[in-house]
Amino acid sequence: MLDPLLQLPIIDITAERFATLLIAALAGGAFGAALGALPSFVFTGFVVFLGEGIEILQREIGTLPDVPDGELAAGITGVIGFGMVTGPHVAFAGGVAAAAYAGKKYPEMEPAGWDYHFGKNITFAHGTKPDVLAVGAVFGALGMIITRVMGGIGFPTDNIALSVVATAFIARLVFGYPLVGKVAGSSLLDMSPFEREEPRRMADGGEVPAEHEGRLATEPWLPHQYKWSGVTVIGLVTGVLAGYIWLETGSVFLSYGISAASLLFLALGIEKIPVTHHMTLIGAVGAVLAADVIASPPVILLVAALFGAISGLLGEVTQRLFYSHSGTHVDPPAMAIAIAMLAVGVLYLANVLPNAGYLGL
Numbered sequence: 001m002l003d004p005l006l007q008l009p010i011i012d013i014t015a016e017r018f019a020t021l022l023i024a025a026l027a028g029g030a031f032g033a034a035l036g037a038l039p040s041f042v043f044t045g046f047v048v049f050l051g052e053g054i055e056i057l058q059r060e061i062g063t064l065p066d067v068p069d070g071e072l073a074a075g076i077t078g079v080i081g082f083g084m085v086t087g088p089h090v091a092f093a094g095g096v097a098a099a100a101y102a103g104k105k106y107p108e109m110e111p112a113g114w115d116y117h118f119g120k121n122i123t124f125a126h127g128t129k130p131d132v133l134a135v136g137a138v139f140g141a142l143g144m145i146i147t148r149v150m151g152g153i154g155f156p157t158d159n160i161a162l163s164v165v166a167t168a169f170i171a172r173l174v175f176g177y178p179l180v181g182k183v184a185g186s187s188l189l190d191m192s193p194f195e196r197e198e199p200r201r202m203a204d205g206g207e208v209p210a211e212h213e214g215r216l217a218t219e220p221w222l223p224h225q226y227k228w229s230g231v232t233v234i235g236l237v238t239g240v241l242a243g244y245i246w247l248e249t250g251s252v253f254l255s256y257g258i259s260a261a262s263l264l265f266l267a268l269g270i271e272k273i274p275v276t277h278h279m280t281l282i283g284a285v286g287a288v289l290a291a292d293v294i295a296s297p298p299v300i301l302l303v304a305a306l307f308g309a310i311s312g313l314l315g316e317v318t319q320r321l322f323y324s325h326s327g328t329h330v331d332p333p334a335m336a337i338a339i340a341m342l343a344v345g346v347l348y349l350a351n352v353l354p355n356a357g358y359l360g361l
Helices: 015-035 037-061 071-081 088-105 128-153 159-173 229-247 254-267 277-291 297-322 332-349
Strands: none
Touching: 015 037, 015 088, 015 128, 015 229, 037 071, 037 254, 088 128, 088 159, 088 332, 128 159, 128 297, 229 254, 229 277, 229 297, 254 277, 277 297, 277 332
16 A cells, blocks of 8 residues: 555665664564464554554644655655555565464364364464464565565556455465465355354264364354445445545545554454554455546545445355465455456556556556
8 A cells, every 4th residue: 555655666766775674574574473462453443544644644734844744754655554564465464374374283272163264364473482473474575575565566556555465375385385275165155064063074974183273174264254234235335535634634544544543442342343554455456446527526425435335245256265265365455456456447548447556557
């Protein structure tokens, strides 16, 4: 995210600057492993909310002395929120990889009440265990490099989201998990084995490995948020709210920050909190696109609602394909954002869309 402000090509920076970013990304990835992927992402939400709020305030009261317009907010949102400290491609990616590693290395650490494979537990804080933090550090650095390289070649999507997805799949390969996993239902999209509470079984009917004992055959990303109708409705609702926030404040990322911060309650164990940051971000992009061709705010909100619902459904499709059948977390919101913004980027470059949302194309 925030490509125009942050994701400068890796070839356009000095060796000293790259070393600085690399060291910071190593620390950021370890930080994500220490806190856990989801708690670190909650901090992303708080920081983005703060940065965007300051930008709005700065526009209202005028530029502060010796601070160019927008620079203060860019420093908070970009350098910290989407940068080496709490950037999802660094801290969240480091936390996801740490969970995948711990799921294989330390299954005895699995907390009571966790129903899935321990490698999917992105709420778990790994504390100060050196090897787990080292895994987080390596993947935080890898996430930074992937993001900047893809930005450098001009790949037309949200390269932070793309990096989150790429590092999650790399973690599966590195730590010996299947890329997709064994399908228990009639297809990859079939969630009925979960609804029937079918246990995981070996393909040949043999003994289930110890790490699979007690696991369900199909594990939806969010047991309270996987039915098509519910995902569509929450996407419509949050898309409208994101579009309204953009209309009133001019911030594409403020609704994303609010959605991410709301996951504090999910991390604290409050059931049925929806995950919506992919819906609000893409909903706001829908409003940005619509406003270039439509002058009516009510119609702009309807377009934002449609984009929010589409992103929600993309998240649901991708979780059924790539999350539910293997043993680690591959982030459905990141997949949805990467796919949606790739479509926006390609259509903009093909002169079909009037702008590219927040992409720096």
